[in-house]
Each structure stands twice: as C-alpha cells, then as structure tokens.
Amino acid sequence: MALSLFNTLSLKVEPFTPSDGNTVRMYSCGPTVYNYAHIGNLRTFTFNDTLRRWLRYRGFVLNHVMNITDVEDKIIRKSMELGIPMGEYTSKYEKYFLEDMATMRFEKPEQIVRATEHIHEMVDLIETLQSKGFTYDSDGSVYYRISKFAEYGKLSHHDFSGIQAGARVDNDEYEKDNARDFVLWKARKGEEPYWDAPFGAGRPGWHIECSAMAMKYLGDTLDIHTGGVDLAFPHHENEIAQSEAASGKPFARFWVHCEHLHVDMQKMSKSIGNIFTLRDLVELGHTPEALRLLLMSVPYRKKLNFTLDSLKGSQTSIDRLRNYKLRLETAKLEEGTNEEISKLCDLALEKFEASMDDDLNTAEALAAIFEFVRETNSLLDEDRFLEGNRAPALELLARFDSVFDILKLTEVEGKLGDDAIEALIAERSSAKKTKQFARADEIRNQLLDAGIILEDTKDGVRWKRK
C-alpha cells in the first residue's frame, strides 16, 4: 500500500507521491513568535513531525521549509507596548519555540526561515503582482484585488463571487464572511517598524511572506503545504491567490490541515484561562513524551480534547511500552522460534504500516502495537516466547519508535527536576513490587548517572544530589 493523504483542495484522500523524483518539497506555516507556543500550536507541529517522519519511513527525502513569522500585527502591538525593538522581542520567543521543538523531539525542518529576512523577495513578488494587474494602491498601501483571481475560494470551498468589489481589509486575520481585498503592503504608520519599497515605506501583510519564501526555496509548485485548520482561510486561500497569479502554475499539490486541540471540550482561549504551554505541563510533573503521545493518539483530522487525566493515561501507556521493551531486552528465553509469535509480529507491522499509510491513522497504528504487546506479554508469562522471536519484536518496536519517538527517557538538559526524580522513584518502587528488578535497577542507574543518590530506608526512599 502507498501513502494517501486527505487533500483540502479536492476534499478527497489521494495517493501521494512527489512530483519530481524522490524528494518531497514541503512547506509548513510556522509560529508567530509573540508568545510561548501553546499545546494547540504544538498539536499542529506534532502533526508536521509525524508527516515528516512517515514520509522518511517510506523512503522519501525531504526538503521541508518552515517559516518564522517575526513581523505581524500582534508582534508590533506587543513590542511597542513594552517599548522594546521588535527583533529583540521576537528573538526571545523564537528561542523558546526552538527549545520547545527540541523538547518535543520534533525533527528540524531542513530550512527554518524568518519573514524579516525575506522582505526583498516579498517586494519582488508584490511588484510581479502589480505588473500583472492583480493589485491596486490606496493611501500608500497595496491591496490584492480578489475579484481578479477567478479561482479565489477554491481551497476553502466558498463562493466569494457576490462580495462587494473594492472593499478591503488591513487586518492579517479575518473570517470567511468578512472576505475583502487583502493587504500586501501596509503603508508606514507612526512609530511602527518599516522598510523602504518602490511603492513606499511600510511593512508586508502577513500572507505574502509564505508565498515568497515557499517559492524561493521550493519552486513554483510544492508537493505539500501544511498548517492548522484555522489557516485554510484566509491565509492559505490568499497564498494561493498570490502565488498562482504570479507564476501561472498551481502553488501546492496537497494541502493538509491539522484539526484543533480543545481543552475540557472548550476552545483554548486566554479569556477562559485554559491555555497550557509545554512548560506549564512539565512544571506540573508531566513529561514531554506524554504530551507527544497524547497529541499523536488521535488522527490529525479529528478534534482532540485535552485533559490532564488523558495526559496521565498517555504516561501509563508509555511506561507499559518501556517496561515491555526492557522485558524483551533482558528476559531469559529458550532457544527456537515460536511461529505463532512470528506471525503476530508480521501482522502487527503490516497493520501499523497500513494504518499510517491511510492518511496517518495514528490511532490504529498505536492499537496494532498495543495489541501485539498485550498478546506477547501473556506469551512471555507462559514461557512460550522464544529467543528467535526477540530480535523481530525489538525491530517492530524500533520501527514504531522511529515515528512515535516516546520510548527513550527525557533528561531535562542533563539534569532531572525534583518532580521527574520523584516520578522515577515511584516507578522504581512499583517495579520492585511487581518484581521487575531489571527495570528498578535501570532507574537507579539512570538516577545515578544524573547525579542522584538513592537511599532505601525503613521509612521509604530518600534521595540527594551528589
């Protein structure tokens, strides 16, 4: 079976192959660096990572570009409120974002590119649109005339033919019902940052950056463009209008959008106060890999409702898998191969791969692995798991983990925080109770490596730093 992906453009699940050889040219809208990323943002970036990893698993080479939006309405407002230069303000949040990416174990896109370093390319693109008659000027700003682009609306599947001609919008974000000619270049205003351009000093609108950078690094037609569902309109619709008007070619073959994360059945929002960041969760004693698994456990096109209980459930699942792997690595097994287990192993791999190929059905892929673990754990209990079954079972786990990446332990900058230490000690105690002595020793050694000394006393376990 080959990989199929749901394409927002066609509203169909379509077989995917790159258009040119073996390299996938993929563009993902990156973060707007005006605050810490919240776990909703991280759901979309986890989806990008899953897609990346699955494409690589299937033997493709990636040329993946992600932008950093470091000039935009909210950024300008916030940095001006604080009275600090825009670049100083954004570089702080860019650094936090890159740290979060590493903590979440995201593979780095081949190229991460900043909007403010591509103003020249944006100006060139706006000039091309001007020369082709897709724009008009008003009060020093340049607008895109959407009625000039006959296919406007093809991504969001909305009929915009009745909209009021000539009405325009300066905001970077707006709803479908509020569609207007959108701004490509905003005239200089007050103390706002600005750049010189042939059409006057000012700054780019939000949408032009992704068209300019995607085409610069990946050519006129990309294989895949990704983002969260909220970006399909207006952002991606506008990217298509800009890029296709300029090049005369399709901009992206596949548009793939990740559904939103909700919290306690409500949209995450500042006013409700239900926004979590990765750092909030780690502070509460949760691990990044538990969040990673939770975000991957629901297929990307379904809404996912976040609760702290489900995060705990993910950690339990991870512990179960880690214990199983350790058991496989250390169990004394009799010689020979149990053919029943070989079949189970082949079947699990087949189901895992078919599920991922099926529009990244991560829930089914996980279920295939857990089913195998449950069945073979019983066979291990009954001494029917043989030496010849060990390597293929470990290989299955390795393949699973090349995508899910949750089996190795997180060490926070080489140092474990108090909560992580307490959690490991609790895990060691329960491992001892259930006679999983190898796991208990592994935890003791891991803590020792991190400079933590354990002392078993009659009142329980005490620990200290070396």
Ligand code: AMP
């Ligand atoms: P931003 O930093 O606001 O530009 O958003 C970065 C990415 O996160 C975009 O692809 C958004 O579509 C996505 N996003 C924003 N909110 C959520 C959410 N609640 N769930 C999933 N993705 C989201």
Ligand code: ZN
């Ligand atoms: Zn974008």
